[in-house]
Amino acid sequence: MQFTGTERYVAPPELAIAVNAAVTLERPLLVKGEPGTGKTELARQVAESLGLPIIEWHVKSTTKAQQGLYEYDAVSRLRDSQLGDERVHDVANYIRRGKLWQAFEAEQKTVLLIDEIDKADIEFPNDLLQELDRMEFHVYETGQTIRARHRPVVIITSNNEKELPDAFLRRCFFHYIRFPDADTLRAIVDVHYPGLKPRLLDEALSQFFELREAPGLKKKPSTSELLDWLKLILAEDLSPEDLKRDAGAILPRLHGALLKNEQDVALFEKLAFMARRQR
Structure with a gap:
């Protein structure tokens, strides 16, 4: 085996x-x-x-650990005894495995x-x-x-x-x-979305890793969130060009699949504001 x-x-x-x-x-x-x-x-x-x-x-x-072994339902046994149920004489009837x-x-x-x-x-x-x-x-x-x-x-x-x-x-x-490297992520994506256009995957992975590596991020997006994001990208029929961002648009398209709390969204909005000021 x-x-x-x-x-x-x-x-x-x-x-x-x-x-x-x-x-x-x-x-x-x-x-x-x-x-x-x-x-x-x-x-x-x-x-x-x-x-x-x-x-x-x-x-x-x-x-509780005991629940993984068994539970004794004393309440049901007491109720059955009050009702005169014959099951009450065998305690095994009240053991939940x-x-x-x-x-x-x-x-x-x-x-x-x-x-x-x-x-x-x-x-x-x-x-x-x-x-x-x-x-x-x-x-x-x-x-x-x-x-x-x-x-x-x-x-x-x-x-x-x-x-x-x-x-x-x-x-x-x-x-x-450990979190998968780019090659392993490509293999994982290929299992779920075979035939995904290489240019689209390249752009998506580039933005995904850029997001994960941002300093100060509270919750880094995971593999499952990448797969959800790609599913949305395919459903919206977005192209690599649609995913590309200008200097003022820090947040990726459909970012709600990747960023799951307001602190991280605020962080990237702050980065976008700083980028616009530098233009």
């Missing part, structure tokens, strides 16, 4: 090496990088490439995505240490021990919003997805 990328996902060699190393070591793969660099999509494409089903656990700020339980119980090997783990509180990763290490956990209400039939390929993503505990990091294989 070797991952090399797919027709729809351009995986740089170092990323493919990281995926395959994590699979070989049977360690979770912790993937960090800027938002929009394809971390979540990586897990889906790994599953497709290896011919495995995927189970996705999208973490929120309110998510979490994503880890689903992955452990699967008939075949799966890919388990734990997406944006850094959104949860700092104890979240520590609370999963033993379960991800031993691939088992105990259900106290029923006395069961749930063990993985097949060790899943675990891919964990983080936007680096907070530091993860050292004990958790020791158990992972780590890879940071």
Whole structure:
């Protein structure tokens, strides 16, 4: 089982090496990088490439580690007991299986995505240490021990919003997805928009990188935002000449696909004003 990328996902060699190393070591793969660099999509494409089903656990700020194992619905059991429901005599009827339980119980090997783990509180990763290490956990209400039939390929993503505990990091294989260079971006664009005219792509990439490299930018546009921008450019049937800007027009056409906050728009408006004063 070797991952090399797919027709729809351009995986740089170092990323493919990281995926395959994590699979070989049977360690979770912790993937960090800027938002929009394809971390979540990586897990889906790994599953497709290896011919495995995927189970996705999208973490929120309110998510608790226990929810990934199971939840005991005591409220429903109490209500059923008041109604005289026979189901109340079997506590298993009130156990909701979490994503880890689903992955452990699967008939075949799966890919388990734990997406944006850094959104949860700092104890979240520590609370999963033993379960991800031993691939088992105990259900106290029923006395069961749930063990993985097949060790899943675990891919964990983080936007680096907070530091993860050292004990958790020791158990992972780590890879940071760097922002693609121009050649890799061209390959990615070719996957999504094959046959895009070279001159149009050259002009778009030139403006895109100029935008990303502007000093003081709060949020740099990502790969996914470049693809959205190109989709709009194609929908509007713009030519390379349409994209070109004069000295006073700092903001690119359809810039709302690239700049996502008012501070960055104001920054470029200020640059435009300064450019006009110098003319």
